Amino acid sequence: MRIRIVFILSLILIGCSDKQEEQASKVVYPKVDLVSNITNSIAGEAISLTFKADTDINNIKLQIKNAFGSVLLSPDASKKENIVFQIPKNYTRVAGPCRWQLLVDNHTLQKGTFDIATNAPKATYIESYFGPRSVTAGNNDFSMLTIAPTDAYDNPLDDGTPVTVKYQFQDNIDELQIETESFFAFYNVRSTLKSGRILVTAECNGTSSKELATIVYPDNAVNFSISSSSAHNYADGNQIITFKSDVIKDQYGNIVTNGTLVTFVIKNDKDAYLYTIGTTINGVAEAKTLHPDKAATWEIQAFVTGAAESNTDNFTFKAAIKDYPVHFSKGNRNIDVGPFESFMKQLIPDGLLLQLDIYDMNGAFVTSKKTTTKNGVCNIYLGEYFLAAGKYNLKISAAGITKEFIKDIDGDTVE
CATH class of the missing domain: 2.60.40.10 (Immunoglobulins)
Known part of the structure; x- marks a missing residue:
């Protein structure tokens, strides 16, 4: 037993001495x-x-x-x-x-x-960007020209590298020099007072960029004038009336862009409104609409939405139809109206609206019926399924003329 203990202690001492020798060793690296x-x-x-x-x-x-x-x-x-x-x-x-x-x-x-x-002497390349590609005339808008010059290996050139900027508008060519900072250079090209196209280019170390352009569009329209014209001034519901503006411009005298929307608002003598639209060509807007079918006075005013308005123009229409006959038959159920004759005794065009309103003898509204003219006349038939027999007040309206009859349906005329 004693021999075994001595043997184990010897092994432990040998192991500890080896570890101390290993920790003491040091790696020597070459010089x-x-x-x-x-x-x-x-x-x-x-x-x-x-x-x-x-x-x-x-x-x-x-x-x-x-x-x-x-x-x-x-x-x-x-x-x-x-x-x-x-x-x-x-x-x-x-x-x-x-x-x-x-x-x-x-x-x-x-x-x-x-x-x-960087190796600028070997070669210089220029990446250039210009935008936005459209601006508005005046002193408040601009397009930015950004230039990123690089050497032959696409390394940005050092800060302070000179870059020459040239820009042209109409007969003027301006030139200035800027320097790169943080690898690029930029310049704000201001919009001009006149509409047109601005061309820009840049040069660095003898290398020129491609030509870039921005378009200067006119500013918002300013107030303008309109006029009205037609072949005649009779309210025949057939002839076309034309509304036309003068040349619409911005505050700097530029003609507004083609296609500018102009809305013509029409107010009649009953305070009802209708409108028609037109777009500009060479600054002039034109719109058309039909004459009314009865005498009226129109007030016309035009608007460029959010920008400008015109003067107010007046146009008076005279009645084209002075009167029309009405004939009852078949127990007063069949009503023939017309012929309708216009201002030269000619038959009116097809499509004139006629409305019949029916009231009972107490003044209560019963029903109504509408139709349009064809070949200068129109017809309304009040069938038994539509209107029961009895005494009624009939009001016929067409071309701004209203006629009133008291009739005994299935009987003779009362009044």
């Missing part, structure tokens, strides 16, 4: 010096980092990290005297800081940074 001390480079130029070691190293790596990404490089096997790392082109073409670390078994031996500058 490596940087031979090529690169601090600055130009995008697109070949870059290599050269190191010199005091002994051969098999597992040495170089980590490169910049805006393009990160990569782990092995040394150039063709170089025997020194340890040489060739930086890939994808990394040397990206401007900005480039960081490196020299690693052996994931241990950093050395690290550093070098800067890659």
Whole structure:
């Protein structure tokens, strides 16, 4: 038993002594010096980092990290005297800081940074944007020209790079110089007082952008005048009356855009309203509507919604139909009205509205019936299924003329 205990204690002591020896051991890394001390480079130029070691190293790596990404490089096997790392082109073409670390078994031996500058002398390219592509005449609107110049490898040029801006309107060409800031330059091109097209372009390091344009549209319309015209002024319900504006302009004298909607509102002598619309062509709006079918006086006013209004124009229509005959038959159930003759004794066009209102002898409304003329006349038949026999007050209205009859349906005329 005693021998067994001594044996176990011996094993424990041996294990502890081995662990102390292992903790006391230290890894010694080779000494490596940087031979090529690169601090600055130009995008697109070949870059290599050269190191010199005091002994051969098999597992040495170089980590490169910049805006393009990160990569782990092995040394150039063709170089025997020194340890040489060739930086890939994808990394040397990206401007900005480039960081490196020299690693052996994931241990950093050395690290550093070098800067890659833009390569503007090789080539300059320009990305340009201009918008909005339409503005309103006046001094309150503008389009912004944005210019992003880059080098041959798409690196933004340095802040302070001069950019020349040119813009043209009608006979005037203006030129000015701005500078890039935070990789781009911009300029606000103000709208002009006159409508038209503004052309802009930019130039940087001898490279010109494409031509861009914005259209200056007229401002909101201002008040205008209208007039009314027709072949005659008789209320025949057939002739067309035309409403026409003068040339509608904005406050700067620009003719409003073609297609501007103009609403013509008509008020008759019974305070009823109707309207018709027209759109501008070369600043002039025109709308049409039919004459009324009875004498009336119209007040016409036009509006460009939310912007302008016209004067009020008056047009008076004379009665085209002075009178019309009415004939009853078949127990006063059949009513023939007409012929309707217009202002030259001609038959009126088809479609004149006629309305019959029927009241009982106490003045209570019973029913009504409507019809329209054809070939200058119209007919109404009051069948037994429609109106029972009896005495009624019949009011016939057409062309603004109302006639009243008291009839005994299925009997003779009472009045």
